[in-house]
Amino acid sequence: xxxxxxxxxxxxxxxxxxxxxxxxxxxxxxxxxxxxxxxxxxxxxxxxxxxxxxxxxxxxxxxxxxxxxxxxxxxxxxxxxxxxxxxxxxxxxxxxxxxxxxxxxxxxxxxxxxxxxxxxxxxxxxxxxxxxxxxxxxxxxxxxxxxxxxxxxxxxxxxxxxxxxxxxxxxxxxxxxxxxxxxxxxxxxxxxxxxxxxxxxxxxxxxxxxxxxxxxxxxxxxxxxxxxxxxxxxxxxxxxxxxxxxxxxxxxxxxxxxxxxxxxxxxxxxxxxxxxxxxxxxxxxxxxxxxxxxxxxxxxxxxxxxxxxxxxxxxxxxxxxxxxxxxxxxxxxxxxxxxxxxxxxxxxxxxxxxxxxxxxxxxxxxxxxxxxxxxxxxxxxxxxxxxxxxxxxxxxxxxxxxxxxxxxxxxxxxxxxxxxxxxxxxxx
Amino acid sequence: xxxxxxxxxxxxxxxxxxxxxxxxxxxxxxxxxxxxxxxxxxxxxxxxxxxxxxxxxxxxxxxxxxxxxxxxxxxxxxxxxxxxxxxxxxxxxxxxxxxxxxxxxxxxxxxxxxxxxxxxxxxxxxxxxxxxxxxxxxxxxxxxxxxxxxxxxxxxxxxxxxxxxxxxxxxxxxxxxxxxxxxxxxxxxxxxxxxxxxxxxxxxxxxxxxxxxxxxxxxxxxxxxxxxxxxxxxxxxxxxxxxxxxxxxxxxxxxxxxxxxxxxxxxxxxxxxxxxxxxxxxxxxxxxxxxxxxxxxxxxxxxxxxxxxxxxxxxxxxxxxxxxxxxxxxxxxxxxxxxxxxxxxxxxxxxxxxxxxxxxxxxxxxxxxxxxxxxxxxxxxxxxxxxxxxxxxxxxxxxxxxxxxxxxxxxxxxxxxxxxxxxxxxxx
Ligand SMILES: NC(=O)c1ccc[n+]([C@@H]2O[C@H](COP(=O)([O-])OP(=O)(O)OC[C@H]3O[C@@H](n4cnc5c(N)ncnc54)[C@H](OP(=O)(O)O)[C@@H]3O)[C@@H](O)[C@H]2O)c1
Ligand SMILES: NC(=O)c1ccc[n+]([C@@H]2O[C@H](COP(=O)([O-])OP(=O)(O)OC[C@H]3O[C@@H](n4cnc5c(N)ncnc54)[C@H](OP(=O)(O)O)[C@@H]3O)[C@@H](O)[C@H]2O)c1
Numbered sequence: 067x068x069x070x071x072x073x074x075x076x077x078x079x080x081x082x083x084x085x086x087x088x089x090x091x092x093x094x095x096x097x098x099x100x101x102x103x104x105x106x107x108x109x110x111x112x113x114x115x116x117x118x119x120x121x122x123x124x125x126x127x128x129x130x131x132x133x134x135x136x137x138x139x140x141x142x143x144x145x146x147x148x149x150x151x152x153x154x155x156x157x158x159x160x161x162x163x164x165x166x167x168x169x170x171x172x173x174x175x176x177x178x179x180x181x182x183x184x185x186x187x188x189x190x191x192x193x194x195x196x197x198x199x200x201x202x203x204x205x206x207x208x209x210x211x212x213x214x215x216x217x218x219x220x221x222x223x224x225x226x227x228x229x230x231x232x233x234x235x236x237x238x239x240x241x242x243x244x245x246x247x248x249x250x251x252x253x254x255x256x257x258x259x260x261x262x263x264x265x266x267x268x269x270x271x272x273x274x275x276x277x278x279x280x281x282x283x284x285x286x287x288x289x290x291x292x293x294x295x296x297x298x299x300x301x302x303x304x305x306x307x308x309x310x311x312x313x314x315x316x317x318x319x320x321x322x323x324x325x326x327x328x329x330x331x332x333x334x335x336x337x338x339x340x341x342x343x344x345x346x347x348x349x350x351x352x353x354x355x356x357x358x359x360x361x362x363x364x365x366x367x368x369x370x371x372x373x374x375x376x377x378x379x380x381x382x383x384x385x386x387x388x389x390x391x392x393x394x395x396x397x398x399x400x401x402x403x404x405x406x407x408x409x410x411x412x413x414x415x416x417x418x419x420x421x422x423x424x425x426x427x428x429x430x431x432x433x434x435x436x437x438x439x440x441x442x443x444x445x446x447x448x449x450x451x452x453x454x455x456x457x458x459x460x461x462x463x464x465x466x467x468x469x470x471x472x473x474x475x476x477x478x479x480x481x482x483x484x485x486x487x488x489x490x491x492x493x494x
Numbered sequence: 495x496x497x498x499x500x501x502x503x504x505x506x507x508x509x510x511x512x513x514x515x516x517x518x519x520x521x522x523x524x525x526x527x528x529x530x531x532x533x534x535x536x537x538x539x540x541x542x543x544x545x546x547x548x549x550x551x552x553x554x555x556x557x558x559x560x561x562x563x564x565x566x567x568x569x570x571x572x573x574x575x576x577x578x579x580x581x582x583x584x585x586x587x588x589x590x591x592x593x594x595x596x597x598x599x600x601x602x603x604x605x606x607x608x609x610x611x612x613x614x615x616x617x618x619x620x621x622x623x624x625x626x627x628x629x630x631x632x633x634x635x636x637x638x639x640x641x642x643x644x645x646x647x648x649x650x651x652x653x654x655x656x657x658x659x660x661x662x663x664x665x666x667x668x669x670x671x672x673x674x675x676x677x678x679x680x681x682x683x684x685x686x687x688x689x690x691x692x693x694x695x696x697x698x699x700x701x702x703x704x705x706x707x708x709x710x711x712x713x714x715x716x717x718x719x720x721x722x723x724x725x726x727x728x729x730x731x732x733x734x735x736x737x738x739x740x741x742x743x744x745x746x747x748x749x750x751x752x753x754x755x756x757x758x759x760x761x762x763x764x765x766x767x768x769x770x771x772x773x774x775x776x777x778x779x780x781x782x783x784x785x786x787x788x789x790x791x792x793x794x795x796x797x798x799x800x801x802x803x804x805x806x807x808x809x810x811x812x813x814x815x816x817x818x819x820x821x822x823x824x825x826x827x828x829x830x831x832x833x834x835x836x837x838x839x840x841x842x843x844x845x846x847x848x849x850x851x852x853x854x855x856x857x858x859x860x861x862x863x864x865x866x867x868x869x870x871x872x873x874x875x876x877x878x879x880x881x882x883x884x885x886x887x888x889x890x891x892x893x894x895x896x897x898x899x900x901x902x903x904x905x906x907x908x909x910x911x912x913x914x915x916x917x918x919x920x921x922x
Binding site: 086089090093094096097196202203204207208211212213214215216217282340343345355356357358359360361362363364365366369371372374375376378379381382383390392399400 | 514517518521522524525624630631632635636639640641642643644645710766768771783784785786787788789790791792793794797799800802803804806807809810811818820827828
């Protein structure tokens with residue numbers, strides 16, 4: 067029996083689905099053990115419908131969600147509209163009407179996933195969203211299926227293609243943040259309002275979803291500290307280079323003795339680390355665990371075909387579970403009580419770039435401030451003394467987030483010291 | 495109800511299983527929805543049994559396979575002895591006795607997998623072997639589950655840790671093949687007879703298994719051309735470096751219009767390619783496909799804990815399928831008719847290092863020989879002319895394996911030209 071799909075939206079990702087169903091139909095049908103067919107496509111209005119028909123798209127376009135949710139022949143609703151509303155209402159209606167749902171909507175799932183997941187569970191329906199994290203990388207299913215035997219201790223990710231493209235240009239070509247942003251916008255990688263991408267918000271959504279699959283914990287978006295790339299200067303990039311690092315916007319989720327800690331922050335990544343060579347719009351998820359040790363999953367984080375491939379993988383999975391009569395299972399079955407880490411348990415090395423008056427004794431005073439918080443230095447560089455100001459670069463040994471907050475506050479109290487930037491420094 | 499395991503062998507990998515069951519028991523039990531217990535362990539003889547007991551290993555050791563296969567309480571037999579026999583006989587006995595089987599035995603599966611897989615299918619039993627390819631990388635399950643929606647066009651892999659460790663030393667430190675081998679042996683990465691690793695035979699086993707999961711085709715070991723790393727000279731390494739490449743032992747499986755082609759060969763990999771930074775004993779599988787485009791799966795290819803993690807993932811998967819009553823499914827359900835590529839369809843760029851007498855007109859003669867086979871040059875370097883001999887390095891444009899065979903034969907006919915080496919050259 068054919069599996070019938072109702073697509074919500076026919077934008078970039080949705081219009082990649084027919085490509086796969088045509089070009090890879092044989093394999094998909096064999097895997098699903100059924101034909102898969104796009105039965106109806108929801109678009110906004112008649113104008114859009116006529117435009118698409120005129121462009122040669124031969125689908126049954128509808129303009130009301132009810133035409134999809136009340137259609138008993140439709141098995142799976144595929145939401146690819148984006149944004150919170152009306153996507154949330156439409157998915158809810160679909161689940162209430164007994165339809166399985168596939169979505170790629172990270173914003174929605176990170177902020178309202180819990181409700182939708184419970185509704186799906188209650189109704190014994192599938193609600194899958196592999197494409198929501200790292201578009202083309204099958205990371206969620208890998209965490210849910212293959213890494214069940216392993217205990218994950220930390221996940222590091224390059225999960226925002228736009229900011230990684232920009233940072234790659236800043237690192238490889240010495241571009242400024244502004245130039246990189248302008249080019250990203252010209253190439254269509256960045257939106258006219260790039261906030262979500264460059265400030266780490268998009269990556270924070272993904273951190274929320276990864277936390278569930280990797281650690282069984284459901285954290286809120288507010289629990290994910292995020293800092294973006296807009297403050298990174300060409301000096302920071304050059305110092306990183308000099309010390310053997312590249313700067314990347316890194317999602318980091320780790321389990322500490324007191325609980326989970328998740329953040330998005332520009333970080334110094336050692337050049338020899340596998341994440342250091344993840345360039346341009348590519349994404350990667352680096353997993354640290356007690357069994358495998360270190361593994362990495364690399365691929366395109368977005369794009370029509372890669373994202374549609376993950377969406378179709380979800381559809382095939384639902385088809386297989388329908389055949390097996392196991393379709394009520396949650397996408398992620400790993401759940402534990404959620405506990406958030408005490409900041410004193412969250413440790414890392416840090417880089418500080420500090421501007422000081424160019425006079426004797428300043429380094430000693432800095433050393434005293436750090437020492438008072440029990441922070442010791444791994445490397446110190448004095449840069450660009452120009453008779454008036456000097457620039458001191460410090461890489462610390464491991465220190466806690468609490469110590470970071472304390473030392474940052476202390477430094478802010480000293481008028482003469484201006485912290486230009488501080489970033490996390492990853493180990494090998 | 496507890497899942498009871500019968501382990502065959504208690505060597506490196508097998509003795510990693512208790513670590514995971516203890517350190518990650520909670521997650522494993524939650525995923526499997528059952529306790530998992532090592533019920534019996536087969537060892538060679540009483541001497542070994544007594545040695546292990548004295549060393550504090552508190553298991554029910556047995557010395558006859560019959561004590562395991564005739565034990566009705568045992569659900570899963572985990573074969574971790576290695577070699578073809580008696581592993582093959584023991585697995586067959588286990589399947590015939592209605593036990594599910596997990597194995598990490600690439601040699602056995604590559605050479606006799608077909609029979610064992612059919613027997614398991616016939617008996618509706620699970621026969622899983624995630625650990626057989628790239629130890630800690632969950633590549634087989636990813637190909638079978640997540641990449642069902644995608645059509646794979648080529649798989650490239652760094653799949654032999656020993657040779658990759660050696661090549662990393664040769665490339666990064668300028669070591670000779672002999673020095674690298676000696677160190678690999680001292681560190682326990684290479685066996686006293688390193689043939690399987692350095693001649694690409696171990697990697698060829700993995701190519702056979704990957705072909706099934708990636709392309710649905712069951713090829714024989716004899717269908718995998720293999721060439722090892724023992725002929726790579728420090729000159730080759732230096733030239734690669736100079737041209738922007740690193741040399742790696744690459745497994746390559748690609749689908750051409752006429753069928754599948756699989757080979758293991760030392761290859762020039764562009765430094766910007768993700769496989770170029772897979773160093774030391776790490777492995778990686780790089781997948782090219784019509785949907786995702788390019789993705790890579792990176793991790794340890796061997797080692798006690800990583801390999802045991804894959805074995806336990808298989809065990810958990812069987813437990814879940816037992817719960818779902820879907821356990822009869824094949825590990826890989828993707829099968830098509832197997833067709834082997836015509837060599838004229840298999841194309842690549844190639845590097846040639848050729849020794850010629852150091853006199854005028856030699857390059858012209860070389861160009862004529864290549865031209866006669868319709869092979870054009872991308873780069874030519876003349877090296878180390880010493881008055882007697884010169885060394886000419888050529889990187890060709892794309893050419894077929896047929897052209898490669900022809901030009902190699904023609905060059906062999908010219909006494910003055912000595913082909914020192916020729917390697918495949920991968921694209922970006
Ligand atoms: N693009 C990627 O590479 C990528 C990667 C990973 C995840 N995703 C996620 O995938 C989803 C879709 O992304 P996309 O890039 O395909 O977006 P898109 O190109 O903007 O497509 C969304 C489509 O949905 C339509 N739509 C919006 N509201 C609608 C409504 N009420 N009724 C009917 N149609 C409506 C839009 O029409 P209008 O244009 O008229 O508004 C548009 O055609 C998003 O959740 C996104 O976050 C995308
Ligand atoms: N080690 C890795 O990192 C790795 C990675 C991927 C896959 N694998 C695969 O995993 C399997 C196990 O590898 P391993 O490294 O654990 O090998 P290993 O350390 O040599 O362990 C094999 C064990 O099986 C025992 N054994 C052999 N024949 C036996 C028999 N007839 N009855 C009972 N016990 C017997 C051996 O005993 P004796 O020592 O007395 O012969 C040895 O203790 C192999 O198929 C290997 O290819 C290993």
